[in-house]
Amino acid sequence: MDAIHIRIGHNLQRVRKQRQLSLDKVADLTGVSKGMLHQIERGDTQPTVTTVWKIATGLHISFSALIKYDESTIAIVNPKEVPDITEDNGNCLVYLLFPFNPQTQIEIFTIVLKPKGNYVSTPHNEGVQEYITVVKGEFKIRVRDDEYTLPTGGAIQFEGNVTHKYMNDTDEDVTLQVVMHYPE
Amino acid sequence: MDAIHIRIGHNLQRVRKQRQLSLDKVADLTGVSKGMLHQIERGDTQPTVTTVWKIATGLHISFSALIKYDESTIAIVNPKEVPDITEDNGNCLVYLLFPFNPQTQIEIFTIVLKPKGNYVSTPHNEGVQEYITVVKGEFKIRVRDDEYTLPTGGAIQFEGNVTHKYMNDTDEDVTLQVVMHYPE
DNA sequence: CCCTTCCGTTTAGTATATTATACAAAAATA
DNA sequence: TATTTTTGTATAATATACTAAACGGAAGGG
Numbered sequence: 001m002d003a004i005h006i007r008i009g010h011n012l013q014r015v016r017k018q019r020q021l022s023l024d025k026v027a028d029l030t031g032v033s034k035g036m037l038h039q040i041e042r043g044d045t046q047p048t049v050t051t052v053w054k055i056a057t058g059l060h061i062s063f064s065a066l067i068k069y070d071e072s073t074i075a076i077v078n079p080k081e082v083p084d085i086t087e088d089n090g091n092c093l094v095y096l097l098f099p100f101n102p103q104t105q106i107e108i109f110t111i112v113l114k115p116k117g118n119y120v121s122t123p124h125n126e127g128v129q130e131y132i133t134v135v136k137g138e139f140k141i142r143v144r145d146d147e148y149t150l151p152t153g154g155a156i157q158f159e160g161n162v163t164h165k166y167m168n169d170t171d172e173d174v175t176l177q178v179v180m181h182y183p184e
Numbered sequence: 185m186d187a188i189h190i191r192i193g194h195n196l197q198r199v200r201k202q203r204q205l206s207l208d209k210v211a212d213l214t215g216v217s218k219g220m221l222h223q224i225e226r227g228d229t230q231p232t233v234t235t236v237w238k239i240a241t242g243l244h245i246s247f248s249a250l251i252k253y254d255e256s257t258i259a260i261v262n263p264k265e266v267p268d269i270t271e272d273n274g275n276c277l278v279y280l281l282f283p284f285n286p287q288t289q290i291e292i293f294t295i296v297l298k299p300k301g302n303y304v305s306t307p308h309n310e311g312v313q314e315y316i317t318v319v320k321g322e323f324k325i326r327v328r329d330d331e332y333t334l335p336t337g338g339a340i341q342f343e344g345n346v347t348h349k350y351m352n353d354t355d356e357d358v359t360l361q362v363v364m365h366y367p368e
Numbered sequence: 369c370c371c372t373t374c375c376g377t378t379t380a381g382t383a384t385a386t387t388a389t390a391c392a393a394a395a396a397t398a
Numbered sequence: 399t400a401t402t403t404t405t406g407t408a409t410a411a412t413a414t415a416c417t418a419a420a421c422g423g424a425a426g427g428g
Contacts, residue, residue, distance in 0.1 A: 056286035
């Protein structure tokens with residue numbers, strides 16, 4: 001996914017071309033200088049929110065229409081390049097596949113629990129949904145005061161605003177696929 | 185309605201207070217400096233889209249959540265202060281009550297047609313909906329090739345992407361209430 | 369009490385967003 | 399063809415977003 005100012009540039013140019021408007025005309029409609037519009041379209045600058053707002057207003061389009069990106073574009077993640085965060089002294093590895101995206105409100109990562117590895121999560125905010133799929137191994141989880149044991153292929157979903165603990169009581173690695181969905 | 189950077193400031197501070205986070209903590213989460221966050225909350229600055237994006241990402245909230253404004257706030261329009269645009273040599277007066285708002289995608293204005301006044305509108309873009317209510321007088325309108333005559337209290341709705349003409353064939357003023365809704 | 373830590377605020381320096389002006393090529397007009 | 403407009407681009411000057419650092423006050427902790 002492109003950076004936000006790149007998307008804005010593309011969206012702006014697309015709308016402008018669609019309506020067959022010149023930079024001068026758009027400058028006139030929006031009150032943003034022609035030069036600035038040019039730089040925004042080229043992605044040479046990171047416009048101010050007020051500038052983007054003026055463009056949205058002048059062109060009669062929503063803010064979202066300017067910051068949205070084409071869903072059909074494909075994001076490929078190379079396993080080698082995924083940043084990993086270590087917890088519990090190396091007994092819990094977290095690979096952030098897709099960092100939180102304000103567009104979709106979703107965040108996806110893989111967790112590897114080494115034998116006897118633990119991970120305690122502090123409660124998230126109200127309305128956060130957590131979806132866990134066990135990719136490999138036998139997974140034990142405690143949500144609030146209840147414990148569940150899930151085999152490979154098992155899955156669990158719960159509201160994340162309560163303390164929960166991931167556990168691996170076995171002698172083999174446990175791999176999890178975690179999807180977080182944030183409200184609003 | 186407040187300017188966008190003011191709303192962002194309020195929304196940011198509200199979320200931060202709700203979650204009981206310090207500026208330092210938010211700076212840590214978002215990668216935006218503490219000083220900048222402070223200025224944004226106070227409305228002293230107009231942040232860059234990338235900065236706002238970083239905040240949305242770090243706090244796991246949507247962009248819209250940051251730019252939205254409390255609907256319960258009231259906007260009062262003083263008739264004396266409404267800007268008016270004159271068309272057709274003063275025979276058509278347009279009063280923009282609520283300029284286009286990217287949030288609601290709506291625009292509202294009042295039109296006064298003097299006796300024998302005309303107003304020809306060039307087609308808008310695809311999907312634009314136009315809602316007209318006749319507040320006073322007898323109103324004639326041509327949409328594409330059809331003509332309609334509406335009495336006081338009458339109303340009409342049509343897709344604005346076609347040429348249409350407002351007419352006042354009477355000897356009295358005609359007052360219209362026009363709501364434009366833009367798609368997306 | 370002093371010392372530390374954490375909080376919001378301020379400030380000074382720098383990076384850069386934005387504008388106004390100028391430019392060259394293309395399109396239109398005559 | 400010569401002339402004028404219109405197009406996107408480039409540049410220089412200015413306004414301002416952003417950071418890092420320091421500040422003073424409040425809240426513990428010994």
